[in-house]
Amino acid sequence: MAVQYKDYYEILGISRDASKDEIQRTYRKLARKFHPDLNKEAGSEEKFKEINEAYEVLKDPAKRGKYDQFGSNWQQGDNFQPPPGWQHRSNSSQGQQGPEETFFWSSDGGEYSDFFEALFGGRFHENVQGAQGGRPFSINRRGSDHEAVLRIPLEEAFGGGTKTITMQSTGPGMDGSPSSREKRYDVKIPPGIMSGQKIRLSGQGGKGSGSGGSGDLYLKVEIEPHPRFRLEGHDLYTELAITPWEAALGAQIDVQTLDETVTLKVPAGTQSGQKLRLRAKGMPNPKGRRGDLYVVMKIKVPKKLSKKERQLFEELSKVSSFNPR
Incomplete structure (x- = not known):
């Protein structure tokens, strides 16, 4: 069955000769922009899934190479039908000796578009067979690392502790359609953590293939503005x-x-x-020492004066020789 071709380069807004670093930088920028937890506009979740699908293919040289075999022959939105048996290309046609490589994909259920499933199918494996035959095996690939933003108040950044958070993700439901799921994490926050630092949750990222382990989840800390304190270092x-x-x-x-x-x-x-310093009353650092607290003086005068106050201020103005100008 024919499906509509997807131009992954156009989806990410990059050229077909883009480098691996350029692909990664562009993906991270777009993923932050359209992440459903950060962008509540209509269509952002679908755009986020499309961006992830494009990156899933273009970040890996083997996947990108297979995709590029057909990319120049179709345009975005056109019907696409991969030629029969295209997956089974042999190096023997080039006169080389040694193992024959066959690439194929096994579906993990509803995460990708029909085009992706038609061309690949889902999770990547590699079948290697010796010249005289042999038993195929699957490549063990570690899952991808994920990143999310963790916003905490200044008091939690100061004291540290354990914080329970709930994160939502979108995955295939029982019928294969997208379904929203929640997962709770107990996050250990070290005292004195700074904005921009990351907390690593081991094994909580993307699932690996074969016996490859899961990736990690990194929580990038953002400290919320405080009504009384300003943080500098x-x-x-x-x-x-x-x-x-x-x-x-x-x-x-x-x-x-x-x-x-x-x-x-x-x-x-x-x-x-004028600033007055209170030593070691600021934020702790990893070595246990604390920064300082600077108290900035703001002289305030009364907006309304009592009769007695006015008399005293008038008397002061007569006897004082102070001139601030």
Whole structure:
């Protein structure tokens, strides 16, 4: 039965002579753009599956070579029918001695398009038979690694611990049609983890073929913005509002860090925007040391004054020789 030809190069938006690195970079960019967990627009899930199918073929030289045998003879959307017995090409036609290689695919059920199934069938195997005969065997291929984004609050990045998350994936259901599935993971978060770092869940990626093991799942950490703290490296920054008299006379003020309350000594003559450092009150690093917490002073004045306050400020303005300009 004829099916519609798919131009995998056009799907990824690359040329037919694109390098392996270019294919990988383009795939990662498109996969992030159309991932159903990140893109809720209509058609994004179907586009995501199409991108994955194209990458599944073009990332592997053997698969790409088989696909390229027919790619120049069809256009996107045209009917396609692979010639009978095309899978069984022999090196003997080139006058070479040694083993004969036969490539074929076994279906894993509904993950790919009809075109893919017609041309390949599903999961890759390789049958190698000696010149005098022999028993075929399947290549053991490790499954592909997967990546997802894990967004956590600053407090969890600071303290670490175990976080239970639920992730959705799309796979074939009982009738072969796409079905959404959920899986729970207990993720161990190390204290002091930074945005951009990855947590590896061994064996939770794509399934391998033959006796090849599964790939890994990498969770790329993103730390959510915090209402009070700003993170720079392992240092934290926060603002502290103080009164004009506290700035002028000095004061001792309680400051809340991520894990405790400490007393900050504000020296007399403190200026607005001045930073005071609390040593080792920032984020921990892998060696156990902690960054610093920088407290930025913001001098605030009352918007409304009582009668007494106005009298005192007027008296101060008369006796003070201070000129900030």
